Amino acid sequence: MxxxxxxxxxxxxxxxxxxxDAVVERLIGEWARRHGLDVDRVVRLSHGRQGHEVMAELLPDRPMEQNHIENRELLARETVETDGxxxxxxxxxxxxxxxxxxxxxxxxxxxxxxxxxxxxxxxxxxxxxxxxxxxxxxxxxxxxxxxxxxxxxxxxxxxxxxxxxxxxxxxxxxxxxxxxxxxxxxxxxxxxxxxxxxxxxxxxxxxxxxxxxxx
Incomplete structure (x- = not known):
């Protein structure tokens, strides 16, 4: 003790x-696959961090505003999809x-x-x-x-x-x-x-x- x-x-x-974990892995996994990224790596990098910062790290060549837009979309789904x-x-x-x-x-x-x-x-x-x-x-x-x-x-x-x-x-x-x-x-x-x-x-x-x- x-x-x-x-x-x-x-x-x-x-x-x-x-x-x-169940919700995060499902929604982050969908986002990762849509962008051709390794799901396990994206989930691992996302743990404890804000989504737009992780997106910027994974997709450094696209405008930051797009990261904010997609992060807001993810947050909206996460707020209502709470099963599990x-x-x-x-x-x-x-x-x-x-x-x-x-x-x-x-x-x-x-x-x-x-x-x-x-x-x-x-x-x-x-x-x-x-x-x-x-x-x-x-x-x-x-x-x-x-x-x-x-x-x-x-x-x-x-x-x-x-x-x-x-x-x-x-x-x-x-x-x-x-x-x-x-x-x-x-x-x-x-x-x-x-x-x-x-x-x-x-x-x-x-x-x-x-x-x-x-x-």
Whole structure:
């Protein structure tokens, strides 16, 4: 058992609180095939990042405006196509335990998409949420985490971040936070600690300590 002390908790959404893989892989896969791209590579690059940035990386010769147009089209579909979205084990209990602790959602999704996915998973959106609508750069930039920390009145170095993706872990570390990787794969991304899922996380009675079954 590992015990962390923190003044605030910052939570990623997809892959951390919500399992949206089925939807993401289906829609991103359709987009990738339409452009003659390798589906697995596109899905891997998309994890934790804003779609228009990934499109620009994969299709560098086309106008950025086209990336924004196609990303908006994808987001519109993702917001309504929520079949198969479920909560990560332990997510609901953790959010309940954090009710009296400063915490925020930090996601590369838009606010509309975050609300749709959290609702589909049976989870409430935290009162403080930093989304793609609030930042100029997506993860691995630390902008989202640093903004959330400021909104909570806490330095990034006194936050614990829960993340599952390579880009998200890098963003959390760049923000100066202690990063807990969710899922075995996050062990390869440089997370400070790793849990299998959120059932391995409990919040202490003093509301300032987080206990992990660190893997």
């Amino acid at each position: 590992t015990t962390l002390s923190a003044r605030a908790v910052l939570l990623d959404m997809d892959g951390t609180l919500v399992d949206s 979205i479920v909560a990560i084990p332990g997510a609901a209990a953790l959010l309940t335990a954090l009710a009296d602790v400063p915490h925020a959602l930090v996601t590369s999704a838009t606010l509309a998409l975050a609300r749709a996915r959290m609702r589909a998973a049976g989870l409430g959106v935290p009162a403080v949420a930093v989304t793609a609508d609030d930042v100029t750069e997506s993860k691995p930039s630390p902008e989202g985490f640093l903004r959330a920390a400021r909104l909570l009145g806490v330095p990034g170095s006194e936050c614990v971040v829960f993340e599952d993706s390579r880009a998200g872990v890098a963003a959390g570390r760049a923000a100066g936070a202690t990063v807990v990787g969710v899922g075995a794969a996050s062990a390869d991304y440089g997370a400070d600690h790793v849990v299998n899922d959120l059932t391995d996380v409990t919040v202490g009675d003093d509301s300032l300590s987080i206990h992990l079954l660190d893997r």
